[in-house]
Amino acid sequence: MQVARVIGTVTSSFKHDSLVGAKLLLVQPLLADGEGFDGDPQVAIDTVSAGIHDRVVITSDGRLMRDVLNSKRTPARWSTIALVD
């Protein structure tokens, strides 16, 4: 799990059925100073109604996704699990 900042959203008209209606966030994991960053951003399904510039905790566990998307077969893995105060 990592603290990441929401830097954008990803829109797609052609995607896996289980993702229809899901909001895809582009999030950038943050370094120890809580501001700088390094490396690749991740795409995460929004579960906490996060907006641009919000800081969130993200996880790679697929279990939550299968609940949220109501699909046993979703290939989605990364999602938000907490909005940082």
Place this chain on the structure above:
Amino acid sequence: MQVARVIGTVTSSFKHDSLVGAKLLLVQPLLADGEGFDGDPQVAIDTVSAGIHDRVVITSDGRLMRDVLNSKRTPARWSTIALVD
């Protein structure tokens, strides 16, 4: 999950049976600016009919692969799950 650009395809005459007929994309995960990149490209099975230069969302979940390749025993893990608009 990451946003990546399709930079090529991988052709193989000798491969795991479950991959016969599958299209293997070489994709490069993108940095926050949506253009730059850093680090190793991934090989992903195409599920969205992506072409060179297209941007896609990729996932490491093996579940989708077992459905798409119709093989409970496929060792394939990475695939596309969305074509970015």
Place this chain on the structure above:
Amino acid sequence: MQVARVIGTVTSSFKHDSLVGAKLLLVQPLLADGEGFDGDPQVAIDTVSAGIHDRVVITSDGRLMRDVLNSKRTPARWSTIALVD
């Protein structure tokens, strides 16, 4: 599993139900010298009552989390498993 130093905590008022009451540590994996570090910190659930500056061993196994948080559906993955002497 990695040796990491606790560098802070993460507070969130809006999070997955299974995380209510859990202490979220911000931990920085350490390099071979046991002091320097490189790359992204991780968020890990505390299971060893670690404090700031403590060194801990962290793991990405979800099994412990399901026990500690008493939730079969928690998406939490990273946790401490040992406090380094």
Place this chain on the structure above:
Amino acid sequence: MQVARVIGTVTSSFKHDSLVGAKLLLVQPLLADGEGFDGDPQVAIDTVSAGIHDRVVITSDGRLMRDVLNSKRTPARWSTIALVD
């Protein structure tokens, strides 16, 4: 999954029982140019009779390993799944 070049083999007289008879390759994941590389090489079980300098596709899925090594308990994870033409 990644495209990697075979750069050597690993020999071990003392190893997990399930690895007896298996060929362990040392492979280096390749960058986008198909030649350069960055970061740590991986150890992968050979399933495609790859030789030094060959390019292969590697995967971290443990399922193939359990089949190839005929062992439900093998801890092996990375293997080749295709030989690049």
Place this chain on the structure above:
Amino acid sequence: MQVARVIGTVTSSFKHDSLVGAKLLLVQPLLADGEGFDGDPQVAIDTVSAGIHDRVVITSDGRLMRDVLNSKRTPARWSTIALVD
């Protein structure tokens, strides 16, 4: 799986029950030259009686850990699986 050099051990008086009696190695994954290294060391459970400076093959598979530690609930993931000749 990676080739890594044993650079130390980790001692902990307060840890998950399943780790009591286990030897925790601090290992540094090696670059292609078999000597240089880059990035974070890992903590791995010893299963091959490795000593300082030995080279080992490590894996992230949790299955071996559950056997070796005789615990279905151990959160341990990384272990040695072979001692390099």
